[in-house]
Amino acid sequence: MKTIKTIAVCALLTSATGLFNTANAHVTLEYQVANAGSGYKATFRVGHGCGESPTREIAVTLPSGVQGAKPMPKAGWTIAIEREALAAPRTDHGKRITDEVRRIRWTANTPADALPNAPYDEFVLQARLPAQAGVLYWPVAQVCEQGRVDWAELPGASRKPDDLKFPAPVLELMPAAGGHAH
Numbered sequence: 001m002k003t004i005k006t007i008a009v010c011a012l013l014t015s016a017t018g019l020f021n022t023a024n025a026h027v028t029l030e031y032q033v034a035n036a037g038s039g040y041k042a043t044f045r046v047g048h049g050c051g052e053s054p055t056r057e058i059a060v061t062l063p064s065g066v067q068g069a070k071p072m073p074k075a076g077w078t079i080a081i082e083r084e085a086l087a088a089p090r091t092d093h094g095k096r097i098t099d100e101v102r103r104i105r106w107t108a109n110t111p112a113d114a115l116p117n118a119p120y121d122e123f124v125l126q127a128r129l130p131a132q133a134g135v136l137y138w139p140v141a142q143v144c145e146q147g148r149v150d151w152a153e154l155p156g157a158s159r160k161p162d163d164l165k166f167p168a169p170v171l172e173l174m175p176a177a178g179g180h181a182h
């Protein structure tokens, strides 16, 4: 029942002409275009709770190929970083890298630190983007006092981006200008 209620609220927000759109509802990236191979500051904007319920946790899954992700600390929230072994270890500045950050999670320390439905807030990390141009999806799990929303839907052949109810935040990578492989 909670899930159904959340869908209804989101559909309402996104269809109201002019007042709300996907830029200020949902969970989205502030800057949705960047150069491949560059350093990138990913700012996730959380536009509302799960229905009316306050957000108490945000977990970002990093797209494969994104390297060295570091979260920005947030007052009142505790950060957890999950790492994952790389299938193919790589070398960075002479150092052998065998694992990579896979997920970054912010959890509100107390109910008073949770993000209420009405205001918006931002969760920030920085990372190095893959060298290949293309499109990266950054699934976000939004856990609330009641219920949760997984912003993890991807567009496909039969589903346009605007048709998705819970789209994953998306970043378009433009070809690297200078070909600088750092």
Ligand SMILES: [Cu+2]
Binding pocket: 010, 013, 025, 026, 027, 047, 048
């Ligand atoms: Cu929404």
